[in-house]
Amino acid sequence: MLQLCPHICDPAMSSTSQKHKEFVAEPMGEKPVNALAGIGEVLGKKLEEKGFDKAYVVLGQFLVLKKDEELFKDWLKDTCGANAKQQRDCYGCLKEWCDAFL
């Protein structure tokens, strides 16, 4: 097989998940809350029970906390019991979305 293309995939790019990339690629519209990176089925359900049934509602909370990382992560932990990685993923996802679209 002739290796004509020397281009190799940059391993650093895989630090954000596919979910994150998909979310950040377009306006969130009516996407459900488990479209957020870090929020799976279990956490999604807990958030829905508290009334955060769409991603934009969580976005609302993120914005009202003035996009503060610590406060948002605390809120997420208190509301649905997210662990540190999930908090980090969700925060990063929302932050990047805001940087792109807000």
Added chain:
Amino acid sequence: GRPWSNPEAQEDPAHLSKSRLRSDLVSHNVELPPAGSKKEVYLKLHLEHVDQGNAAGFSSDEDDQVLYAPGGDRVDTKIPDPTALSDKDLKDLLLKYGVKAGPIVASTRAVYEKKLRKLLQSDGNEGLNEAETAVLYSDSDEEGEENGDLEDEKESEEEKERINEALELNQKQCNEHLQEPVKNILKDLIPEAKTTPTGIYVTPRRPIKGAAQRPILYGYPDTPVSPTTLERRDVERRLVPIYVQILVFFIVLYILYFISINV
């Protein structure tokens, strides 16, 4: 008037709600009974620990300006219960600690109360009065003039404490993060550094490429190569396709020659 001077002294603890008792206990650094305990348990603990402080002949209203209680007991009775604060007071008190809070609405209230509690607890030992009485006085205009000087003194002490606190926090966080792999240190330290109130920030030294078994994290630019090496690489890249091209050329030549012969 002062919104929350000595709430415990004025109210009978038995009339307080269970969550109020709980937060009082928390602010007095009393160990909470297991979750789901009855109100009597909280009440008992409250009477034991909190009201003891009150009964120790502590302040009448005039003594509000005393920063440290005589007799070694902590000045906990002055700590306002975050749950009892109004939205505005909560926001102001947070501001005294250097926290620029956003709107205090239903969904954010709990988070900010929790944050304030954390700040209060870490500050409890150092005598909270400065921050609190400053808020008290700033709320009421009548007392403003008199206490102007006091406020300034208290504020500069406050600032020093805040700086120390922030430094400690920074230190602690740095130490914690050392446990994580190198990648996270950089990610965590750099964003953190931007928000430190002291203005101290760190710029990590780039590790020597490959030294001391450190994984290479940065994409260093290519090491300088001699022109011959570059040429060789270039040629190598084209070697294979060129062979194909030459081969095809000769095949076509042969075909043409073959055709011209047979014509």
